[in-house]
Amino acid sequence: MAFLGGAKRSLGTILCNRVLSGSCNSTNTATTSGHKFSTLVSKRVSFAQATETHVSVAPNFANQPSGFVPYLRRFSVEASSADQMSLIKQLRERTSAPIKDVKAALVNCNWDIEAAQKDLRKRGKVLASKKSSRTAAEGLLALAKNESKACLVELNCETDFVARNEIFQYLALSLAKQALLVNNTSQPGMFPVGPENFENLTLNLEHPKISGEITAQNAITEVAAMMGENVRLRRGYVMSTSSRGVVSTYLHTSPQPGLGRIAGILTLEVEDGNLQLDSLQQVGSELAMHVVAAKPLFLTKELVSSDALEAEREVLKSQAESTGKSQMAIEKMVEGRLRKYYEDVVLMEQKFVKNDSINVKAIIDNLSKEVGSTVTVGSFFRMEVGEGIQRLEESSQPLAQAV
Known part of the structure; x- marks a missing residue:
């Protein structure tokens, strides 16, 4: 039984190390109970501040079995994503700025929504002046x-x-x-x-x-x-x-x-x-x-205006002359079409x-x-x-x- 328990712990440790090291390219590591693992949560320090209630078990983290680590970290990351979406939605409703700009501002301001709103206004005015042409x-x-x-x-x-x-x-x-x-x-x-x-x-x-x-x-x-x-x-x-x-x-x-x-x-x-x-x-x-x-x-x-009338008369005269009719007939055609021009304008x-x-x-x-x-x-x-x-x-x- 002891052997089986040790085997399970070893297998859990191996899986934990492989999963966590594969999901983060960082070379930074921390040691708990003699095992090394990727600092996935610490890579999101800026947002972890907004989810302290979900990471409040961290002080007891070293006392947990190795197999428990993925569950704790997975819980932390899911909570962070939910809060991220909530902050993005709130700032989007406040400013009506594009979502990509809202997210970028929040990331730059460590997910401080008030600071991000000010940042958006500053950057927005600069961009507005650039787009004025x-x-x-x-x-x-x-x-x-x-x-x-x-x-x-x-x-x-x-x-x-x-x-x-x-x-x-x-x-x-x-x-x-x-x-x-x-x-x-x-x-x-x-x-x-x-x-x-x-x-x-x-x-x-x-x-x-x-x-x-x-x-x-x-x-x-x-x-x-x-x-x-x-x-x-x-x-x-x-x-x-x-x-x-x-x-x-x-x-x-x-x-x-x-x-x-x-x-x-x-x-x-x-x-x-x-x-x-x-x-x-x-x-x-x-x-x-x-x-x-x-x-x-x-x-x-x-x-x-006399200019508009003369320009229209010239166009109508040119059209009438193309019919090959006599000059008197052309004049009558022009006058008749001018009446239609008046009805139009x-x-x-x-x-x-x-x-x-x-x-x-x-x-x-x-x-x-x-x-x-x-x-x-x-x-x-x-x-x-x-x-x-x-x-x-x-x-x-x-x-x-x-x-």
């Missing part, structure tokens, strides 16, 4: 409005995945709302609100992952660091109307109220100031949707998208009869995420916006 053509339009004014801003990122993130969406809405509050525009019309207007703008954020008073630029940098992408405020516009008008808006592909990928804004003004809001807002919203769908460039035929001449049997001018005329006073479209605007970005980067020239 990368193309950001995705993102969202954020809209904020009141009775007489609407503010629309475009916040860009690199991928649609980030555009769907709640922090990115929260920041976009916060920028639009704050710009609307501080803008003192009282004159009717549309006015640009560029990134320079946000330089000294302070946001009061109340999101679990980004809160407190912070400048707009710092907030954008913070979110860029969290997302791991280039995030930038590209442009913004404020559209106002007089006391005799209303502002109507429409957002297309909207993940939540106030956000979308394409926006249409339109103002309606009543001559005598008799604002029948229900009728005006209903028609205004439908016309704002029409602006998104039909993409008008000009409000009336009279406002079509002039808002008041376009067929209404919800009823193509009438045009927008007829819609406005019918509204005027309903409210008992002349109604006019003051201005309109259409904006889409990412439009013109490649052209801007190639030519470095601003694109004209149609109003």
Whole structure:
């Protein structure tokens, strides 16, 4: 029996030494009861600090039989892995940083979650500044409005995945709302609100992952660091109307109220100031949707620029001449096709998208009869995420916006 017991202990010792020495390449060893074994646990000293409750039996370790060692160490390693995953999950929820960055920060900070969070913020800001030159053509339009004014801003990122993130969406809405509050525009019309207007703008954020008073630029940098992408405020516009008008808006592909990928804004003004809001807002919203769908460039035929008209006339003349008809016939063909051009690019001449049997001018005329006073479209605007970005980067020239 003694021989068998000794044989079992020897076999347990041999298996223990082989398993442990094979799972760790370290040359460091420790001796217990005359046997050498690989210091697998000590190789994870940085994390062992977070699992002291599981290693509390270590002082009695030397008194345990050799065959007990693998069980003790296996218990320690399994507990460490569970705590690692818990810390990674907690830090990921706090920062929304990529998992690989979260894990790297925890390892570098000996699994101290507070130190790792600070490290992530520092490294994230550095990376955000390095990524600021990368193309950001995705993102969202954020809209904020009141009775007489609407503010629309475009916040860009690199991928649609980030555009769907709640922090990115929260920041976009916060920028639009704050710009609307501080803008003192009282004159009717549309006015640009560029990134320079946000330089000294302070946001009061109340999101679990980004809160407190912070400048707009710092907030954008913070979110860029969290997302791991280039995030930038590209442009913004404020559209106002007089006391005799209303502002109507429409957002297309909207993940939540106030956000979308394409926006249409339109103002309606009543001559005598008799604002029948229900009728005006209903028609205004439908016309704002029409602006998104039909993409008008000009409000009336009279406002079509001479350059645009002459360029179109030249194209139509060239097409007509290829038919081989007489000069008089060619002139008639050009004039007829110009009318079609007006229907394509002039808002008041376009067929209404919800009823193509009438045009927008007829819609406005019918509204005027309903409210008992002349109604006019003051201005309109259409904006889409990412439009013109490649052209801007190639030519470095601003694109004209149609109003």
